[in-house]
Amino acid sequence: MSSTEQGTSSAAPAEPTTAPESAAAPEVPESFYYVHGKDKVVHKVSAGALQHSALIHGMISNLGYTEEQAKANPFPFENIDGDILQMVVDWCNQHKGKPTPPEDTNLPKQKEKLFDLVLAVNYLEIKELLTYCCKQVAMMVKGKSPEEIREIWMIPTDAEDEAAEKEAKKRAGKEAAGETAAAAGDAK
Amino acid sequence: MPTSANPFPLRSSFYHSFCILVCHSAVQLMPIRVLSLPVANLQYVLECVDTCELIAFSLCSKRTKNLVTASKRTIHSPTAYVFENHVHFVIREYTFPQDFNFELLRQSFKFHFYDKRAELDGRCEVWKKQEFTQKDWIAHFLKIFHQSTIHTLGIMNTSLSYLDTIKQFFPRCHRLFISADCSKELTKIAFFKLFPIAEKVEFMKNIFDDENDISKFLTQNFKSLSFKDHKNPLKLTLDNLLVLNITDLTIDVANIREKELNRFLKLWMKGNHTFYRPKVIKLSLEDEIEINCEEVFKGIKYEDVQYDEDDFPTFRLMRGDGKEIQVFIADNYIDFEVV
Numbered sequence: 001m002s003s004t005e006q007g008t009s010s011a012a013p014a015e016p017t018t019a020p021e022s023a024a025a026p027e028v029p030e031s032f033y034y035v036h037g038k039d040k041v042v043h044k045v046s047a048g049a050l051q052h053s054a055l056i057h058g059m060i061s062n063l064g065y066t067e068e069q070a071k072a073n074p075f076p077f078e079n080i081d082g083d084i085l086q087m088v089v090d091w092c093n094q095h096k097g098k099p100t101p102p103e104d105t106n107l108p109k110q111k112e113k114l115f116d117l118v119l120a121v122n123y124l125e126i127k128e129l130l131t132y133c134c135k136q137v138a139m140m141v142k143g144k145s146p147e148e149i150r151e152i153w154m155i156p157t158d159a160e161d162e163a164a165e166k167e168a169k170k171r172a173g174k175e176a177a178g179e180t181a182a183a184a185g186d187a188k
Numbered sequence: 189m190p191t192s193a194n195p196f197p198l199r200s201s202f203y204h205s206f207c208i209l210v211c212h213s214a215v216q217l218m219p220i221r222v223l224s225l226p227v228a229n230l231q232y233v234l235e236c237v238d239t240c241e242l243i244a245f246s247l248c249s250k251r252t253k254n255l256v257t258a259s260k261r262t263i264h265s266p267t268a269y270v271f272e273n274h275v276h277f278v279i280r281e282y283t284f285p286q287d288f289n290f291e292l293l294r295q296s297f298k299f300h301f302y303d304k305r306a307e308l309d310g311r312c313e314v315w316k317k318q319e320f321t322q323k324d325w326i327a328h329f330l331k332i333f334h335q336s337t338i339h340t341l342g343i344m345n346t347s348l349s350y351l352d353t354i355k356q357f358f359p360r361c362h363r364l365f366i367s368a369d370c371s372k373e374l375t376k377i378a379f380f381k382l383f384p385i386a387e388k389v390e391f392m393k394n395i396f397d398d399e400n401d402i403s404k405f406l407t408q409n410f411k412s413l414s415f416k417d418h419k420n421p422l423k424l425t426l427d428n429l430l431v432l433n434i435t436d437l438t439i440d441v442a443n444i445r446e447k448e449l450n451r452f453l454k455l456w457m458k459g460n461h462t463f464y465r466p467k468v469i470k471l472s473l474e475d476e477i478e479i480n481c482e483e484v485f486k487g488i489k490y491e492d493v494q495y496d497e498d499d500f501p502t503f504r505l506m507r508g509d510g511k512e513i514q515v516f517i518a519d520n521y522i523d524f525e526v527v
Contacts, residue, residue: 138241
């Protein structure tokens with residue numbers, strides 16, 4: 001497994017360098033966790049950045065990992081492409097400890113990845129980024145006609161929908177028949 | 189061979205257009221399978237889409253139509269104006285701004301429906317749907333926004349034969365508006381054909397003369413009727429007021445004398461326990477006329493209930509059976525309200 005220590009760029013320093021809120025408050029070292037996507041590239045992300053993800057935040061709270069345990073057990077997200085996870089990690093680092101402004105210029109720009117990004121962000125439960133991504137999807141059809149929307153959003157025609165439905169029914173029928181035959185074979 | 193950034197140096201405008209085309213198609217090359225998004229995400233995407241694009245989306249397939257219908261987007265006061273060969277359809281979207289306790293108009297969209305196509309006002313855009321008649325366009329719009337009735341049906345200058353078709357398009361409307369552009373004949377026929385589907389009717393032209401008796405209109409049983417014609421005042425008599433069967437009548441401009449208004453009030457006062465359907469009668473007389481209160485209330489016992497010295501006079505008349513009528517007079521305007 002290859003490993004890169006992401007999330008420690010200048011946009012989101014790994015070590016807390018900012019002054020503590022109160023001079024009297026003791027400085028608590030920031031904890032880090034590790035995540036990887038389909039490409040197995042490990043990203044080091046601070047707990048503060050990961051708070052954007054309700055899913056990961058919940059996992060962290062439940063596990064109570066030490067730094068060593070966290071490093072040894074990166075959270076696997078096999079259903080998310082590496083480049084998509086990278087985008088998500090970058091965004092989380094850039095917005096660590098602060099709310100997303102209404103016009104966020106630090107958001108992923110690659111529209112061709114938007115669909116996968118929505119799925120990933122939805123899975124990771126990053127509400128603010130999800131809101132932004134959905135707005136981006138909506139913006140794709142601004143000022144478009146029905147035919148243009150059909151192309152941009154890849155909407156099947158009624159005939160295509162009907163054909164797909166027939167095909168799905170046929171497949172379901174075959175599978176059911178196969179299961180029945182298998183069950184009959186088992187019974188014998 | 190020297191290379192140039194512009195391959196068409198002599199035709200820079202063509203090159204510019206070419207670049208725009210390429211950029212435009214680049215957007216087209218990045219499609220997204222929006223219907224494969226998780227349901228909640230798709231719903232949120234549709235919430236973010238403007239009403240006009242949401243309508244365009246609903247026209248893509250049966251599935252997208254159902255999605256838009258399920259999105260519960262609402263529109264206000266859908267209005268249709270009927271012209272010679274097409275229907276002009278207006279929808280409005282309102283918003284509730286924070287710290288306001290009333291709605292504000294956010295935007296409105298205007299469409300011209302023809303068979304097979306809809307034209308968008310202000311966007312120079314035509315949406316084509318080969319199988320759609322005008323009726324289908326209207327039914328589609330009403331269906332996706334959960335509207336069983338339209339707010340206003342305006343009859344502009346159209347043909348008599350088209351009126352029957354119109355009746356099929358709109359099963360109900362709140363307000364039927366018959367424009368001043370309609371001929372006398374068209375106004376009359378439009379009224380009798382369409383008033384059963386409307387709660388309120390507004391005429392913008394005085395069509396009444398010896399051949400067209402106003403009584404036929406005033407005896408109809410419905411909620412509200414309004415005549416507005418500043419050029420040709422509508423001649424009104426005591427008999428017209430006595431046969432009135434409409435709850436709320438407005439005439440602007442009416443031609444009636446104070447003596448007849450006085451007789452009307454006297455008869456109303458005597459009519460103990462008799463049923464009189466009208467609740468509100470609002471009459472505006474010609475501008476140069478100032479209604480004489482003394483003439484109107486001559487011989488009638490009334491109570492002056494003018495609330496403020498600066499207000500116009502308001503009078504209360506009580507009948508033996510306890511029924512009350514309030515009369516408000518302001519210059520050339522008189523308003524009777526049965527309380």
